[in-house]
Amino acid sequence: MTALTRRWRAAALLAGVALLLAACGGGSDTPTAEPGGDPNQPVTMTWWHNATADPGKSYYQSIADAYRQAHPNVTIEVQPLQNEQFSTKIPVALQSNDPPDIFQQWGGGQLADQVAAGKVQDLTEASRPWIGTLGPAVNNWQVDGRQYGIPYTFGIVGFWYNKSLFQKAGIGAPPATFEDLLGAVQKLKSAGVAAPIAIGSKDKWPDAFYWDYLALRLCSQDVMQRSATDYNFDDPCWTRAGDMVKQLIDAQPFQKGFLATPAQQGAGSSAGLLANGKAAMELMGHWNPGVMQSLTPDKKVPDGLGWFPFPAVSGGAGNPDAALGGGDGFSCSFKAPPACVDFLKFLVSVDNQKRFGELNIGLPVAEGSETAVADPNLKGLVEFRNQASYIQTYLDVAYATSVGQALNDAIAQQFAGQLDAAGVVEAVKSAAASR
Amino acid sequence: MPGRKHAELALFVGPALVVYSMFVLLPIGLAFWYAMYRWNGIGPLTDFVGLDNYRRALQDPAFLGSIRHNAIIIVLSLTLQLPLALGLAVLLNARLRGRALLRTVVFAPFVLSEVITGVIWLLILQPDGLADRTLQAVGLGGLVQLWLADREIVLYTMFVVITWKYIGFAIILFLAGLQGIPRELAEAAEVDGASKPRVFRHITVPLLGPTIRVWAFLSIIGSLQLFDLIWIMTLGGPANASSTMATYMVDRGFRRYQFGYGSAVAVILFLISFGVSLAYQRLVLRRDTAGALTRMAG
Numbered sequence: 001m002t003a004l005t006r007r008w009r010a011a012a013l014l015a016g017v018a019l020l021l022a023a024c025g026g027g028s029d030t031p032t033a034e035p036g037g038d039p040n041q042p043v044t045m046t047w048w049h050n051a052t053a054d055p056g057k058s059y060y061q062s063i064a065d066a067y068r069q070a071h072p073n074v075t076i077e078v079q080p081l082q083n084e085q086f087s088t089k090i091p092v093a094l095q096s097n098d099p100p101d102i103f104q105q106w107g108g109g110q111l112a113d114q115v116a117a118g119k120v121q122d123l124t125e126a127s128r129p130w131i132g133t134l135g136p137a138v139n140n141w142q143v144d145g146r147q148y149g150i151p152y153t154f155g156i157v158g159f160w161y162n163k164s165l166f167q168k169a170g171i172g173a174p175p176a177t178f179e180d181l182l183g184a185v186q187k188l189k190s191a192g193v194a195a196p197i198a199i200g201s202k203d204k205w206p207d208a209f210y211w212d213y214l215a216l217r218l219c220s221q222d223v224m225q226r227s228a229t230d231y232n233f234d235d236p237c238w239t240r241a242g243d244m245v246k247q248l249i250d251a252q253p254f255q256k257g258f259l260a261t262p263a264q265q266g267a268g269s270s271a272g273l274l275a276n277g278k279a280a281m282e283l284m285g286h287w288n289p290g291v292m293q294s295l296t297p298d299k300k301v302p303d304g305l306g307w308f309p310f311p312a313v314s315g316g317a318g319n320p321d322a323a324l325g326g327g328d329g330f331s332c333s334f335k336a337p338p339a340c341v342d343f344l345k346f347l348v349s350v351d352n353q354k355r356f357g358e359l360n361i362g363l364p365v366a367e368g369s370e371t372a373v374a375d376p377n378l379k380g381l382v383e384f385r386n387q388a389s390y391i392q393t394y395l396d397v398a399y400a401t402s403v404g405q406a407l408n409d410a411i412a413q414q415f416a417g418q419l420d421a422a423g424v425v426e427a428v429k430s431a432a433a434s435r
Numbered sequence: 436m437p438g439r440k441h442a443e444l445a446l447f448v449g450p451a452l453v454v455y456s457m458f459v460l461l462p463i464g465l466a467f468w469y470a471m472y473r474w475n476g477i478g479p480l481t482d483f484v485g486l487d488n489y490r491r492a493l494q495d496p497a498f499l500g501s502i503r504h505n506a507i508i509i510v511l512s513l514t515l516q517l518p519l520a521l522g523l524a525v526l527l528n529a530r531l532r533g534r535a536l537l538r539t540v541v542f543a544p545f546v547l548s549e550v551i552t553g554v555i556w557l558l559i560l561q562p563d564g565l566a567d568r569t570l571q572a573v574g575l576g577g578l579v580q581l582w583l584a585d586r587e588i589v590l591y592t593m594f595v596v597i598t599w600k601y602i603g604f605a606i607i608l609f610l611a612g613l614q615g616i617p618r619e620l621a622e623a624a625e626v627d628g629a630s631k632p633r634v635f636r637h638i639t640v641p642l643l644g645p646t647i648r649v650w651a652f653l654s655i656i657g658s659l660q661l662f663d664l665i666w667i668m669t670l671g672g673p674a675n676a677s678s679t680m681a682t683y684m685v686d687r688g689f690r691r692y693q694f695g696y697g698s699a700v701a702v703i704l705f706l707i708s709f710g711v712s713l714a715y716q717r718l719v720l721r722r723d724t725a726g727a728l729t730r731m732a733g
Contacts (some may be wrong), residue, residue, distance in 0.1 A: 113692070117478030139454035202670060240637060243664035257562040259673035268561040401692040402475070416586060416674035434473075434491065 010338040030336045044339045048090075049330070052082045056360045067346050074339050084250040094119040094123040101336035102343065103258025105329045107140035109228065109400035110392050114331070115143045116270065121332040126341040133367045134348060135386060140393045141329050150344040152353070154327030155286030155361035156309075156385045157209050158376075163304040165193055165280040174308035176217075178217075178244065181311050185253040188280050194371040195255035195275050198279030200270035205396060209283050210248065211411045211424070212395045213324050215241040217313035221322065221390045228398045231432035237317060242421025244313070245414060255279055259416055264291050275302055283310070286363055286381055307377040309384050323388040326397055329360070361378055367399070399432075406431030453679075463705065470699035477694045488699035496673045500681040504590055508679075509657040511594050513651060520602050521647075524609035530724070538610070545603035553667030556596045557583075583669055586676035593677055596664060601657070606651050612646030613639070616663065645723045652715050659708050680704045 047064065051057045057080055064076040079100070081089065086104055093099040094114060105111060105120075114120045124147045131138055131147060141149035161174065166184070169191035175181040188196035200206040216224060219237035227233065255261065255273055262269045263284075273279040275292035282288065289301045296302060312320035330347070332340035343366065353364035357372025363382055364372060370382050385391070396404030410427035413419040419427065470489070473482040492498050527538050543551065559565045560582040567579045582592040616639065624634050640647075662681035665671060671678030671686065678686075684704060688697025716724070 087692075091692070091694075094477055110692070113475050113477050119477060202672060204670075204672075229557065255562075257581040257584035259586075260561075260581070260589075264721070266561075268558075268564070400475075401690075405686075405691040411675040412672065416672070416676075418586075418674040 048100040052080045098335040105331040107395035140413040149329040149331040151329035156325035161281035195279040198270035198273040198282045199252040218316040220317040252260040322390040472695040474695035476694040501678045520605035542603040549663035
């Protein structure tokens with residue numbers, strides 16, 4: 001009897017475990033080709049991108065279909081994922097033995113972490129013949145001078161402004177210097193504009209745009225560039241950036257209750273305030289017209305919207321034509337077949353980039369595709385981008401994630417009056433030390 | 436037949452036990468393990484730091500502030516929500532017209548999802564929003580505040596939203612408890628000349644004791660783990676003024692990619708919740724559960 005019982009018990013447990021394993025299994029066993037294998041061998045690649053809505057979603061699907069037409073041996077499984085899911089899914093997927101072959105890549109410190117862990121393919125040699133056509137933005141997808149990702153869109157941050165409010169306040173030309181900007185704020189206030197500048201401080205990163213840009217104007221290109229690898233913030237320019245941020249905050253240019261204002265959600269957001277004529281300007285990325293459009297009653301980009309670059313700062317070591325920006329790209333994971341980089345080359349070809357530009361969901365990077373950008377404001381923005389002496393990626397992206405987010409938090413605290421300029425530098429130093 | 440009994444036990448408990456171990460016990464164990472490393476989530480665990488993550492967390496003013504915010508929410512819940520919910524429950528237990536409708540109305544917010552609640556209240560509380568305009572319309576314009584942007588006020592604003600959201604649950608529990616109190620007791624007391632307040636104080640409240648104690652337990656645990664509403668409405672800001680242990684944990688773990696450090700925070704949150712639960716079970720709930728268990732064994 002005891003023997004039977006024991007067998008019973010074992011069988012029951014086994015059944016339970018088997019059920020569980022069956023439930024957990026079901027992963028794909030598609031073999032992936034080893035790099036350097038036969039190029040005509042059938043391969044399947046998975047592609048994770050963040051365009052979950054049209055027109056982006058069908059655009060990517062059509063790119064995958066077109067590539068398959070030209071290369072019948074390559075199957076691409078396209079999987080759109082919500083943007084927010086990437087931050088949790090990518091680390092887990094790269095830890096596993098079955099990561100996506102092609103995945104969304106924002107470059108900077110996160111890419112450096114992935115490269116350090118050996119999870120991303122070095123594309124330097126394979127992309128050498130054509131990477132030059134993608135402009136200066138490609139730097140952001142490099143680690144130690146090697147290319148680990150390919151950008152397909154890149155935009156820069158600047159001031160979006162309401163021309164009629166500027167006119168009403170008697171501001172002739174967009175502010176060219178920081179003093180002009182402060183002057184414009186005063187003029188707008190005297191003209192009865194309650195919120196000269198709209199800002200979405202709830203989200204923290206809009207605060208960081210000011211600090212980042214002032215650092216870019218005050219610090220030399222060399223100091224800026226090195227900070228992303230040596231995390232040295234001893235140069236006085238970093239504290240001066242914070243001092244100037246304070247100067248701006250003290251001028252009280254922002255809307256009432258700006259610390260709780262989101263950047264993009266609803267008519268009460270900073271983009272919504274600008275879109276509905278309640279604020280005169282906002283320092284924001286190239287995507288702002290698209291966001292504003294969705295926040296107006298008639299779903300149109302408001303008339304009289306203008307764009308001007310971040311003003312120059314006298315006595316700063318940085319170039320007035322340097323720009324702060326960021327973009328999207330793709331990387332090939334360590335498991336990806338050689339077709340991956342070939343596919344990315346196809347994705348950023350001039351024709352495909354033109355089609356991307358026409359969709360008005362981002363600014364293409366390939367040389368010759370600028371013509372697809374029709375909006376006059378965006379045309380001016382692309383021109384400034386292409387002629388920039390140096391493009392600095394948003395610091396929260398350029399730095400290791402833990403340092404970048406700590407920096408954003410510290411800047412947000414300065415906007416809330418909880419930290420001074422030196423305190424922000426201290427906070428980023430201590431985050432870098434415990435990185 | 437003990438053999439058969441064991442087989443049945445194995446058959447029915449086995450699968451559940453395996454699932455429980457894999458999805459509850461193992462992750463808890465892993466959190467303890469990760470918490471001893473400095474780890475950005477990618478690559479192998481190599482940078483062993485021992486208890487350093489715990490030390491850093493307990494020295495971080497932002498985390499200590501989060502613990503304090505959780506404690507404030509617990510105290511406010513117990514001192515303000517309890518009398519409010521009790522009063523409303525007694526009111527809704529009385530015979531009055533439209534009682535069913537009123538009960539539904541009071542319970543409705545609890546059924547709403549946290550996201551919808553958060554978005555509705557964001558609209559109500561935005562500057563010059565419904566809350567401000569209502570106050571101005573009734574001549575209380577002087578009370579208008581920057582509800583979510585003022586660091587001194589935001590936590591209390593959040594407490595009001597939390598109360599609005601969860602009070603329906605307390606009321607339903609108390610109503611159920613009130614239904615279980617025999618009417619004869621109150622009637623007998625009234626015959627003996629007891630006033631309404633005395634009946635409430637000496638009959639209703641003591642007999643509602645077990646329900647109140649269970650509600651308080653759920654409220655404390657819920658307050659300790661408070662996350663969704665805060666994350667949607669303030670992201671813990673401005674400048675950490677409304678952060679909780681859970682928002683701090685998600686911020687450090689997933690926004691900053693410090694999974695080792697985030698795990699240490701998770702372990703601290705777990706230990707606090709676990710400690711409070713155990714203490715509460717032993718010190719407060721003992722007589723309630725002891726009675727039940729004794730009856731079952733007997």
